[in-house]
Amino acid sequence: MTALLETRGVWQRFGGLVANSDVSISVGRGEIVGLIGPNGAGKSTLFNLIAGVRPPTQGTIWLDGEDITATPATERCRRGIGRTFQVVKSFETMTVIDNVIVGALVRSTEMRAARRKAFEVLEFCGLAARADIMASELIPSEKRRLEVARALATEPKLLLLDEVLTGLTPLEAQTGVELVRRVRETGVTVLMVEHVMEIVMPLVDRAIVLDLGKVLVEGKPTDVVRDPKVIAAYLGDRHAVGA
Amino acid sequence: MHDVTHAKQRRRDLILAAVFVALAACVPLFVKDVYVQNIMVLTLMYAGLSQSWNILGGYCGQISLGHALYFGLGAYVTAILLTKFDVLPWFGMIAGGLISALIALALGYPTFRLGGHYFAIATIVIAEIAYLLFLNWDWAGAALGIDIMVREDSWAKFQFTRSKLPYFYFALFFAAVAWLVTWWLENSKWGYWWRAVKDNPDAAESLGVVVFKSKMGAGAISAFLTAIGGAFYAMFVSYIDPESVMSFQFSLLISLPAVLGGIGTLWGPVLGAVVLIPVTELTRSFIGGSGRGVDLIVYGGLIVIVSLTRPDGLLGLFSRKRKKEAVR
Numbered sequence: 001m002t003a004l005l006e007t008r009g010v011w012q013r014f015g016g017l018v019a020n021s022d023v024s025i026s027v028g029r030g031e032i033v034g035l036i037g038p039n040g041a042g043k044s045t046l047f048n049l050i051a052g053v054r055p056p057t058q059g060t061i062w063l064d065g066e067d068i069t070a071t072p073a074t075e076r077c078r079r080g081i082g083r084t085f086q087v088v089k090s091f092e093t094m095t096v097i098d099n100v101i102v103g104a105l106v107r108s109t110e111m112r113a114a115r116r117k118a119f120e121v122l123e124f125c126g127l128a129a130r131a132d133i134m135a136s137e138l139i140p141s142e143k144r145r146l147e148v149a150r151a152l153a154t155e156p157k158l159l160l161l162d163e164v165l166t167g168l169t170p171l172e173a174q175t176g177v178e179l180v181r182r183v184r185e186t187g188v189t190v191l192m193v194e195h196v197m198e199i200v201m202p203l204v205d206r207a208i209v210l211d212l213g214k215v216l217v218e219g220k221p222t223d224v225v226r227d228p229k230v231i232a233a234y235l236g237d238r239h240a241v242g243a
Numbered sequence: 244m245h246d247v248t249h250a251k252q253r254r255r256d257l258i259l260a261a262v263f264v265a266l267a268a269c270v271p272l273f274v275k276d277v278y279v280q281n282i283m284v285l286t287l288m289y290a291g292l293s294q295s296w297n298i299l300g301g302y303c304g305q306i307s308l309g310h311a312l313y314f315g316l317g318a319y320v321t322a323i324l325l326t327k328f329d330v331l332p333w334f335g336m337i338a339g340g341l342i343s344a345l346i347a348l349a350l351g352y353p354t355f356r357l358g359g360h361y362f363a364i365a366t367i368v369i370a371e372i373a374y375l376l377f378l379n380w381d382w383a384g385a386a387l388g389i390d391i392m393v394r395e396d397s398w399a400k401f402q403f404t405r406s407k408l409p410y411f412y413f414a415l416f417f418a419a420v421a422w423l424v425t426w427w428l429e430n431s432k433w434g435y436w437w438r439a440v441k442d443n444p445d446a447a448e449s450l451g452v453v454v455f456k457s458k459m460g461a462g463a464i465s466a467f468l469t470a471i472g473g474a475f476y477a478m479f480v481s482y483i484d485p486e487s488v489m490s491f492q493f494s495l496l497i498s499l500p501a502v503l504g505g506i507g508t509l510w511g512p513v514l515g516a517v518v519l520i521p522v523t524e525l526t527r528s529f530i531g532g533s534g535r536g537v538d539l540i541v542y543g544g545l546i547v548i549v550s551l552t553r554p555d556g557l558l559g560l561f562s563r564k565r566k567k568e569a570v571r
Contacts, residue, residue: 051449077451085449091442093507097245102439106451109432115246131245154450 002065004029004189005050005158010059012045012213019045020056021213027158032180032190034204034221036197038234042213043193044086044162050191051083051160052076063158077106082156084147086163086193090135097122097131099146103153118153125149125179141172148179152188159183161192165199177203197234201225209233253430256509260426263513264419271408278528280407284479286520287414288472293500293512294421295468300498301507302425302434303461304441305355309366310497312373313343313466315489317473319377322389322483325400332401336474340467347466348459355458370494377485388484391477401478410479417475418513421468425509428464437461441507469497492539499542503549505556514557519545 003026012020019042027033035043049056052073060069063079071079082103091099100118101111108114122128125145130138138146144164151159165176173196180203184190194200201207201221208218211233217224224230267287274280292314300306320342321335330338354365378386396403403409428434436457439447444454477483504515522545523538530537553559 053445073448074451074453077449083449085446089443089446091439091446093442094438098435098438102435102447102452103450105432105435111430111432112246115249119245150446150450 006062010056013057034200034207035193037210041210080157082151083160088143092136100153103150106154121153158189282524284414287418290513290516291418291421292472292497297501299461299465303437306363307366309370311493312370313469314473316343317470318477318488321474322477339470339474343466343470344463347462351462374489391481505558
């Protein structure tokens with residue numbers, strides 16, 4: 001069976017800077033995959049290429065066996081890619097439920113159905129009690145959850161999470177981890193960019209480590225964290241030799 | 244449950260609007276003064292115009308300061324069709340609306356790619372160009388304008404000399420239709436798309452919103468309705484020239500009630516027009532001929548006060564109350 005998502009030899013150059021070089025990764029159906037790496041490794045660039053913010057300089061991106069390299073973000077959403085933003089982008093002048101309705105309208109333009117769907121998703125994400133307040137009044141961790149809720153309302157096959165667990169209190173992060181697990185249980189595949197290793201490692205089935213724009217290592221999280229190359233990338237060569 | 248309360252809220256808005264229309268319709272029974280009736284006609288017309296502007300500027304967040312173009316086009320198309328081709332103003336009105344919508348699409352194609360203030364600047368420039376073109380276009384009357392000969396009172400020709408009431412009722416109808424269109428759109432896919440585009444286009448795209456198409460749709464609907472208002476104005480004053488229907492002043496007059504009352508809200512334009520238009524009309528007449536421009540000073544003053552004390556517009560005064568009720 002083909003993978004749900006595949007990138008084949010993807011390059012992204014910004015002028016002279018190479019942000020991604022020859023990145024080939026694949027994400028299988030029903031997996032939770034973590035995309036990790038130190039600052040400047042090219043995680044966000046790759047993430048944005050998959051989400052359709054811009055086309056790669058070179059290489060192709062495949063969803064469900066179809067080439068989506070040239071497909072714009074709007075259309076990728078229709079094809080089943082949902083995403084969140086690292087810096088939250090709530091619709092601030094709209095209520096929480098209206099934010100989610102925007103996502104739900106991709107699948108149903110019938111307003112009552114979209115509203116019901118949005119409310120279900122809010123319940124799923126634990127935001128139902130906040131449905132009628134303005135998005136601007138949410139606290140940061142709730143805004144993160146709203147990002148997830150909005151993306152889920154589009155009924156994605158693949159959910160892209162961009163650092164949704166970063167900058168949360170341990171308790172909030174734990175709630176977030178449980179939410180991601182429940183999302184997977186509903187049959188959604190998850191690809192998450194994360195910074196905080198100790199939160200993400202127990203959660204993911206597989207980790208892909210990027211460093212300097214290339215795939216450094218990929219595999220089971222327990223193996224990846226012990227890999228000398230990964231330790232070197234995060235902490236510097238001196239520590240790797242010690243290990 | 245949740246969708247029930249939302250439906251109730253919307254029904255309440257609709258009932259409130261029906262009550263307002265019914266009350267407004269009764270006002271001429273008591274108010275016989277022609278001057279006051281005149282102010283009421285203008286108030287209703289600007290309520291409708293600002294409501295139309297609000298679709299593009301308020302909901303979709305594309306601030307147009309060139310709506311005088313569509314207003315003027317509606318007026319000119321109606322006047323030209325009537326005086327040169329004997330086409331009844333009702334058809335002229337629709338034709339003006341359609342032409343304006345098409346022009347809005349043609350202009351939107353390049354300008355909707357512009358972000359933020361650049362879009363607003365482009366709309367000013369384009370409307371100004373159109374104004375100059377009409378000022379020099381002999382066939383369309385150039386600077387002399389077009390005089391619509393008034394013969395007999397007739398609904399078919401939409402001309403009335405003995406009474407302002409027919410104009411009043413049409414203006415009321417226009418304002419009600421503009422409100423109703425907004426009410427309906429607000430709870431449609433378009434309404435949600437527009438607000439998403441206004442708040443954050445990147446996030447909107449990631450949720451399947453076709454940003455460019457949304458803007459084009461808002462622009463066309465807004466231009467169509469604005470032109471209907473312009474067509475009405477041409478018949479109401481029965482004489483038009485570029486200065487009186489296409490000058491920059493109209494772009495301001497069309498957008499300010501929405502800004503004052505509450506931008507991107509259902510009731511903002513109505514509230515703004517009800518406050519703004521009588522105040523400026525009265526200052527204009529009290530100060531008289533020497534005080535040309537004083538009404539605009541009043542406008543400016545009101546806007547400064549509102550933006551300092553109620554950045555969300557006058558409607559913010561009411562929504563505070565609403566929130567308190569909700570807490571109870």
